[in-house]
Structures are given as structure tokens and as C-alpha cells.
């Protein structure tokens with residue numbers, strides 16, 4: 567497969583059972599094949615996308631000393647700012663050529679979870695930054711809940727199977743800035759090849775080319791969504807749960823050609839995570855003689871911790 571299929575969420579939300587079934591089949595097929603799909607008809611209005619890009623550009627333009635105040639020690643970069651070069655892909659030494667911000671969950675009605683998660687960090691210099699981030703977070707979360715409902719049907723589960731695991735879940739909205747490249751990078755790229763940790767990722771139309779996805783033949787293909795589409799991919803947690811039936815596809819962000827080194831790249835992924843108590847044990851109906859159980863049982867929280875250590879964001883004893 568050399569292209570990424572497009573689907574429209576309005577088909578799933580419609581009351582027409584045929585359209586709904588067609589959406590489930592298209593989405594499920596794409597996630598078994600290439601692991602990526604471009605989604606239109608979602609809940610994130612273009613005006614909000616534009617506002618969020620404006621706010622995050624203002625934030626990344628702040629002086630480094632100001633941004634550094636928002637880098638909070640001891641929370642593994644789970645909220646607030648993470649400075650340039652700090653995160654590296656699993657198995658690599660060189661940091662990625664990026665800085666980023668994390669908005670986390672806005673817990674309602676569950677005091678235990680509210681105290682489990684670090685607080686969101688308020689940017690004093692930018693009055694709109696936090697409220698725009700929160701609105702985008704909630705629209706992306708709503709979209710992701712519908713996508714997971716469709717996936718539940720594809721996996722022969724109850725449509726609401728994921729709801730209780732992801733409502734108030736540990737999801738993250740991550741605006742990323744890849745700054746202009748000023749000298750020949752030594753082995754480092756904007757984002758080295760990796761699979762995402764979480765259940766699914768919703769990526770807002772990245773400003774500028776660069777995202778590539780590896781197909782089954784090992785070829786790298788460009789993944790470019792239209793401005794009204796979200797690029798959605800399967801993460802490692804969903805691959806585990808489905809015993810590899812759904813593919814967490816390796817992707818990367820390559821450095822631009824030299825003549826484009828002078829420009830920044832921005833992108834905004836939303837990583838849909840469940841609550842940390844969700845078991846990621848392979849689903850019994852995804853295990854058979856041809857597909858023996860490929861993963862040990864683990865909870866989402868324990869798995870996330872393992873992965874954050876591998877990324878260099880958490881030290882082992884934290």
C-alpha cells in the first residue's frame with residue numbers, strides 16, 4: 567500500500583446502519599494494512615486549529631529563559647514544556663531536533679484520578695494559550711472516542727468497550743516546534759523512526775512536509791493530510807491489545823532539504839491514552855493457533871512508565 571486511505575467520521579455518526587458499517591470496515595481495514603488513516607468530518611473546527619497554531623507559535627517564540635520556567639522537574643515531561651533535544655526515540659542516543667509542550671487531562675468527577683495526574687501548567691505571558699489548548703484537547707478527545715467506538719465494533723467488542731477506559735484517561739496534546747536547522751545535524755533528525763506508545767494518535771495537519779510512514783515493504787511514504795483532515799494512527803498499546811492485528815506503524819519526521827533549513831515546522835499530535843489501570847492483555851478473540859499470544863500481560867500505566875524511561879524522559883527510579 568502506497569497511499570493512506572481517507573475516511574469521513576460523519577458516516578459513522580449518521581443513523582444509517584449501512585454507512586456506519588462501511589466506515590467500520592474502511593477504518594478497520596486501513597488499521598490492519600498500513601496503520602494510518604486520514605479522517606475528515608471530525609469535531610475540531612478549522613478556526614480552533616488556526617487559533618491553536620497561533621498560540622503555540624507565540625509560545626515557542628518566547629525567550630528560552632521564559633520557556634525554561636515552564637519545564638517542571640520530576641514529572642517526566644508529562645505537563646508543560648520540554649526543551650530542545652531532550653527526547654530521543656527508543657534505542658537512539660541523539661535527541662530529536664524538537665521542543666514541545668504537553669497539555670494533559672482535565673479530570674471531571676474522579677478525585678482519585680485528579681490527584682494521580684500532574685496539574686496542567688498555566689502560561690502567564692499568553693492569556694489565550696491555556697483555554698485554546700483545553701478546547702482543542704476536548705474536541706480531539708471526543709473525536710478519538712468515536713474512532714475507538716468504530717474500532718471496538720471492528721474487533722467484535724461492544725461499541726462502548728473503550729469508553730470507560732479513555733474517559734478521564736491520561737491523554738496528551740503535544741504541540742511540537744522543530745526549529746530552523748542551523749548546522750549539519752550529526753546523525754540527528756527532526757523525529758527519528760518510532761511507533762507511538764498510546765492507543766491511537768490524532769495528528770493535526772502538520773505545517774510543512776516531513777512526516778513519513780513505513781509500509782509493509784519497508785518503503786517510506788509521505789503522509790500528508792488535507793487541512794480539514796486529521797491523520798490518525800494506531801499506537802503500540804492498541805497493537806498489544808489486539809495481539810498485533812492492528813498495526814502500530816513506524817513513522818518519522820525527516821529533515822528538510824538544505825534550502826528549507828531556515829524554516830520552522832510545527833505539528834500537533836493528540837495521543838489518546840487510557841487510564842493507567844487499563845489492562846493491555848491481548849484480547850481473547852485476537853488469539854488463535856495462527857496468532858499465538860505475542861505479549862505479556864501489563865497495565866497501561868506500567869507500560870507507559872517503561873516507555874518513558876526508554877525515551878529519556880523519566881529516570882528509572884522515578
Ligand SMILES: O=C(O)CCC(=O)C(=O)O
Pocket residue numbers: 742757762769772777817818819832833834835
Ligand atoms: O511532527 C509530526 O508530524 C509527527 C510527530 C510524531 O510522530 C510524534 O510526536 O509522535
Ligand SMILES: [Fe+2]
Pocket residue numbers: 760761762817
Ligand atoms: Fe509519532
